[in-house]
Amino acid sequence: MNLKDNGSTGTSVLDGPWQLDRIVSELRAVRSQWRGAQQRTREFGAREFPSRDALRDIADALCGALFPMRLGPSDLHQESEDFYVGYTLDAALVSLLRQVQLELRYNARHSPDASNGVDAQARAIVESFALSLPDLRRLLDTDVLAAFQGDPAARSVDEVLLCYPGVLAIIHHRLAHRLYSLGVPLVARIIAEAAHSITGIDIHPGARIGAGFFIDHGTGVVIGETAVIGERVRLYQAVTLGAKRFPTDVEGTLQKGLPRHPLVEDDVVIYAGATILGRVTIGRGSIIGGNVWLTRSVPPGSNVTQASSLHEQGADGSPKG
Structure with a gap:
């Protein structure tokens, strides 16, 4: 392929069988439309x-x-x-x-x-x-x-x-x-x-994490923006510290920046596949078993297994009673 000058823009494009002049021109038009919608006035700025x-x-x-x-x-x-x-x-x-x-x-x-x-x-x-x-x-x-x-x-x-x-x-x-x-x-x-x-491993930079933090294996771990993790906490693969719901304003727009992720206190261990959602607190020294789905706070020293979690929660994840 040869380079040829495109006089309308002062740029060069590849001359070949791909109708590149047309594609480049149409892409420029799409960019211009997007920049106009985003109120960006510098078409060819830095x-x-x-x-x-x-x-x-x-x-x-x-x-x-x-x-x-x-x-x-x-x-x-x-x-x-x-x-x-x-x-x-x-x-x-x-x-x-x-x-x-x-x-x-x-x-x-x-x-x-x-x-x-x-x-x-x-x-x-x-x-x-x-x-x-x-x-x-x-x-x-x-x-x-x-x-x-x-x-x-x-x-x-x-x-x-x-x-x-x-x-x-x-x-x-x-x-x-x-x-x-x-x-x-x-x-x-x-x-x-x-x-x-x-x-x-997906850790939002807003998450606050204490000293002595260890993620073992790690693949699939997700830690949300407003999560707060204490000292000497250990997570295994596929653990999610996520949000349970996303509040909106009267116009239906997501409200951003609100605390919506878990608080994990010191010396907690969370095993593989556990999902903890919402602004809940996992008390100091607790152990959260593999594949647990948790949407409630637990006191210090808790040992939550998949069986106990299912027993204590309803089908929608809300606490029974």
């Missing part, structure tokens, strides 16, 4: 949104900077650790600053006055994020240790860090949650979804 590819690279670089001898480059030596960490962080934070600026400018699109302070706000966010990295590393050490101590198949903390999808997911979550808390939820969500696509 990129407006954070980049998934850039944020995946940033997350990978941050993982390497946090755990250089295990998640960093294969040829790294300990005597070069500090240089590698400093160089990697500088590049990653400069790139992150650009992504944060894009989100803040996107948010300010309908408020021209708000755009005046975007660059200063973005820099403050990234500086705060950078300064929190040592504390994030300390917190992640508790997660790695929890995985090692909680799995008899784990032979070392290094194996856990290198191999366990739950650990990879929680590293990304700790990074994403910090950014979410600093006011860039889109950047945070993209980082979280990068881990989701790799591990099959």
